[in-house]
Amino acid sequence: xSINKYKVFMKVxxxxxxxxxxxxxxxxxxxxxxxxxxxxxxxxxLLLTRSRSGVKLTSNGEEIxxxxxxxxxxxxxxxxxxxxxxxxxxxxxxIGTFTSVSVHWLPGIIKNFQQDYPNIEIRLFEGDYPQIxxxxxxxxxxxxxxxxxxWDTFDVIPLHKDPLLALLPVDHPLSSESSLTLSQIRNELFxxxxxxxxxxxxRILKSAAIKPKFKYxxxxxxxxxxxxxxGLGISILPxxxxxxxxxxxRSIELKGQYRSLGIAVHSIKQVSPATRRFLDYVxxxxxx
Numbered sequence: 001x002s003i004n005k006y007k008v009f010m011k012v013x014x015x016x017x018x019x020x021x022x023x024x025x026x027x028x029x030x031x032x033x034x035x036x037x038x039x040x041x042x043x044x045x046l047l048l049t050r051s052r053s054g055v056k057l058t059s060n061g062e063e064i065x066x067x068x069x070x071x072x073x074x075x076x077x078x079x080x081x082x083x084x085x086x087x088x089x090x091x092x093x094x095i096g097t098f099t100s101v102s103v104h105w106l107p108g109i110i111k112n113f114q115q116d117y118p119n120i121e122i123r124l125f126e127g128d129y130p131q132i133x134x135x136x137x138x139x140x141x142x143x144x145x146x147x148x149x150x151w152d153t154f155d156v157i158p159l160h161k162d163p164l165l166a167l168l169p170v171d172h173p174l175s176s177e178s179s180l181t182l183s184q185i186r187n188e189l190f191x192x193x194x195x196x197x198x199x200x201x202x203r204i205l206k207s208a209a210i211k212p213k214f215k216y217x218x219x220x221x222x223x224x225x226x227x228x229x230x231g232l233g234i235s236i237l238p239x240x241x242x243x244x245x246x247x248x249x250r251s252i253e254l255k256g257q258y259r260s261l262g263i264a265v266h267s268i269k270q271v272s273p274a275t276r277r278f279l280d281y282v283x284x285x286x287x288x
Contacts, residue, residue, distance in 0.1 A: 002042070005038065006072055008021065008025060008027070009068065010072065012055060013048075013057060016055060016056075017054045017055065018036070018055060043060075047060065069139040069140070080272055089119055089274070089277065090119050091119075091120050093143070093274050093275050093278045094123045094125065094143075095143055095278070096127060096143070097124055097126055097132070098128060099221065100241040101240070102124060104240050105240070109282060110122050122278075125140070129197075132264075133154075133264075142275040143264065143271070143278070145263050148262045150262075154264040154265065155267055156262050157262055157264075157283060158260060159282065160261045161260055161261075162260075163238070163239045163254070165252060166180050166236055166254050167228045168228065168234050168249065169234075171231070175250040180252050182208040182254065183208070186212075188233065189234070190233055190234060191216045191227050191232060192212065193217065193224065193235075194218055195217075197219050200259040201236045214233070215233065221237060226247060229247045236254065236257075237251075263282055
């Protein structure tokens with residue numbers, strides 16, 4: 001029974017609400033409240049504080065959160081191993097991703113993966129690179145797509161080199177060039193991705209010792225393209241982000257500049273059987 005209590009507790013923490021957790025798990029609100037109360041009695045301390053706005057972890061709740069995640073992770077491993085012995089493929093894979101991968105790459109992977117493994121559930125968590133790194137470290141997700149390099153403590157599978165392109169207004173003096181170097185655009189006014197989305201751009205600018213002049217930042221790739229279209233500056237974005245865009249802008253290759261996409265896990269030896277199936281599948285799937 002404790003495992004089920006832990007699952008309910010983690011769902012309440014994830015959603016920040018007893019009512020939302022009850023709705024999602026098919027319980028009554030009072031049933032979820034009773035389970036949390038029972039768990040608190042079992043542990044001998046409060047796990048959550050309740051208010052009109054929802055629930056929050058107590059300091060003791062924060063302290064045991066990672067351990068409970070580990071308990072549930074290894075219980076899921078056991079269930080999957082037993083199912084595998086019986087010739088079944090069961091489980092859940094929780095994946096961290098960011099917009100360009102989740103829009104242009106993941107749908108095809110998931111569609112084909114689910115055809116081969118219909119009983120493995122896929123759950124996506126979308127964020128920026130630092131968030132995905134934190135989620136892997138905390139055990140909130142099983143694996144995460146990343147721009148490499150990432151934390152040294154992770155195991156990483158490199159997947160694809162995604163070219164970085166300069167975005168220019170169509171009437172820009174350099175818009176007729178077939179390719180550009182960073183030195184050619186060092187004096188331009190830049191529109192930069194906002195913090196959390198700026199890793200790849202800042203990395204290449206720093207490597208070329210370029211301190212960009214910028215007036216605008218945005219965390220929305222499409223907003224950046226629209227601003228370039230209106231002549232507010234130039235920008236740099238990965239090729240994958242630009243697929244299917246309809247803006248009247250010029251995207252030009254930046255010589256030798258790309259981001260390395262990969263998928264990271266906390267430890268390849270400790271991933272669940274379902275996660276291992278997904279990692280193997282991603283490596284075999286046709287590249288972008």
